[in-house]
Amino acid sequence: MIMETTRCYFCNLNKPEPGYVVRKTLYKKLDSSYGLGLTGLKKTTKYYEKEIEIPRCASCYTEHRRSNKPALIIFLVTALVAGIITGFLAKRTFITIGVAVGAGIVAVVAYFFLVHRKRIKALGIKDSTEVETYLPVKTLLDDGWQDYKP
Ligand SMILES: [Zn+2]
Incomplete structure (x- = not known):
């Protein structure tokens, strides 16, 4: 079977580049x-x-990569602020680190869903994780395949 690879799956517009495939x-x-x-x-x-x-x-x-840098900055700033506040209130190192990392992760997840996904949608392209409708993937999913190890 010959696959249709003349167009990028995510925008359905441009010519795909071999180095930029999503696996x-x-x-x-x-x-x-x-x-x-x-x-x-x-x-x-x-x-x-x-x-x-x-x-x-x-x-x-x-566009898929554009969110990586802001995500890192959001993580660091949130972790730092949460760490300073918690460190001041709790005065326990392990609690401070735990709260700082936890708050950073929550902020990054919120950013991906509230900002990144919205921006990608506004551009009219699919996100790098929205691949379930790509025909070869869909065919396997319909055939009982799954995206996690059994
Ligand atoms: Zn594209």
Whole structure:
């Protein structure tokens, strides 16, 4: 079967560049077996693995990557502010680090959903994670494949 790769999947407009493909790995369970391990009964699951390359153009690659730098800055600033406040109130190093990292992660996740996704949608392109409708991926998903290891 010859794949349609004359257009970028994400904008459906530009010519894709070989270096900018998005790779998506899918898995399908083969079987599970039980054997004796060091700590008792051990379950071994065998599965198939398939990597699919999704064509992407240079401009979509740039738009997908544009959020990486702000995300890092948001993480650092939030972690720093949360760390200073918590450090002042709690005066415990491990609590301070935990709260700082936790707050940073929450801020970055919020940024990706509230700012990045919105911006990508406004541009009329798909995000790098929205690949379920790419035909070779969709065909496998419909056939019982999944995007996590069984
Ligand atoms: Zn594109």
